[in-house]
Amino acid sequence: MSNIVCSGVDKNYGAVNVISDFNLEVADREFIVFLGPSGCGKSTLLRMIAGLEEISGGTVSIGGTAVNELEPRDRGVAMVFQNYALYPHMSIYDNIAFGLKRMKIPKADIDARIKAVSTTLGLEPYLSRKPAELSGGQQQRVAIARAMIKTPKVFLFDEPLSNLDAKLRYHMRVEIARLHQKLQTTTIYVTHDQLEAMTLADRIVLMKGGAIEQVGTPADIYGKPRTLFVAGFIGTPNMNLIDVTIARGEAGWVLRTEGTDVQISGHGFDLKPGQEAVLGIRPPDLVQAPSTAGNVLTGVADLIEFHGNDALVTFKVAGKEIGALVDAVSCPKTGDRLTFSFDEARIHLFDKTSGLTLRRDGGALQ
Incomplete structure (x- = not known):
């Protein structure tokens, strides 16, 4: 069970409140998209769930366990960022394996896991190359592979396609959708691009000013808007x-x-x-x-x-x-x-x- 529950979550930067009384339940295996304009708080929320931002108030639970005080590595989440954040001096194999090596996983297990994720993401021909030798879409697939290999309970995506051109964005969007169908991992995906939200999400959480404006399926959000915004x-x-x-x-x-x-x-x-x-x-x-x-x-x-x-x-x-x-x-x-x-x-x-x-x-x- 890897559901996510946000109960009365607040985020303050000093005297400035950017998220107030945020309440949301993400079902096990659900693909949720946080959508909204720049500055609405969607990435901040994602980072609080990941443990990269301190929670000012309220509770975040993953799989029934409150994670407010847990370190990011102990939350069972894997995060894919807008910036690929690959190590330029390492091969693709070593980039993907880096987290597992730090966890002292046996080499045979690492090899088996890398073979599985590289096959899924079509990275087998590139494992010996360096990041600079790959296209933007290929580098983003490496970042996803590095997250996948940890077999997380939850995937978190923070605007992962923003740096790609239109054709690559479409290609990667399809790959992410197929990946979710195959893995069925609970996923939260942040974007300001409504096309990504409408094509990927089971439900969209549309945000404005640090609060939820509407939650619903893509069809509901499009056909039944509850507000002028x-x-x-x-x-x-x-x-x-x-x-x-x-x-x-x-x-x-x-x-x-x-x-x-x-x-x-x-x-x-x-x-x-x-x-x-x-x-x-x-x-x-x-x-x-x-x-x-x-x-x-x-x-x-x-x-x-x-x-x-x-x-x-x-x-x-x-x-x-x-x-x-x-x-x-x-x-x-x-x-x-x-x-x-x-x-x-x-x-x-x-x-x-x-x-x-x-x-x-x-x-x-x-």
Whole structure:
């Protein structure tokens, strides 16, 4: 059993509190991703779990044992850093074996373990080389092998792919996903890259200002954002966010913004007349429609971004830039007048003051 429990965890640097009352349970064998902008506290939390940062308050437990007072080497964790931290004068074999040699593991056992991990990570041809003779992706695999060989209870990854180019990042992301499927080791992975989070995680812990903003599966985080911050942070292209005022309508509700009124039934939302809110619509949920259609956003295309099969068309509504994702084959031209409609079941509404979703079910879409 290698579950991780953080109970009321705090972190202070002098009088400055950077993490306050953090509570989270990571199940045995689960792959959790800490996601958030720079400075949100995700790496600090990881380092507290690893024992590299002192815990100011609360308890961290691994496998049912409180580890606050344990040295990093006694916690049963292995950590892979953004910086590979390989010894340049040592061979790849010696880099991987270094920790085991310090633990005085017999050479025959070290050889057997290195053979196993190097086979898993495709490092057999490089064991006699020095780190400088390897690519960035290969060096990161060596760092992972060095962590794997200790057979830890928990893997901790601190932005391990940040130094790689886009193609290598994709390749290593796939390798890490396959590695987890094979080893089933409890894993916490820190990143600011939402694509890594969405493709790797069983659950995402989205953080802001040292606190949890939302925890959920990638599908939940994308489709059921509980706050305006989550809605704006998750999704590429970004969700369109439009300030509106809520009013009663003849057959439901009206979302009013400058020059545009949007009629909705309001089913599933908790709305109040006069309430200031933010309407959220993802670019793929805007569909080109005739100007006679109901509930439309109209504007002139002022920017076209080609994405391959799709194109992102940008136009303005009430002075706000709006993006719509369209089929590249039927892409409009700059200067064309556009009309887009949307399905009410796909929209999001947030209270402008609190930033909380106005959906009664916490953000679930139909």
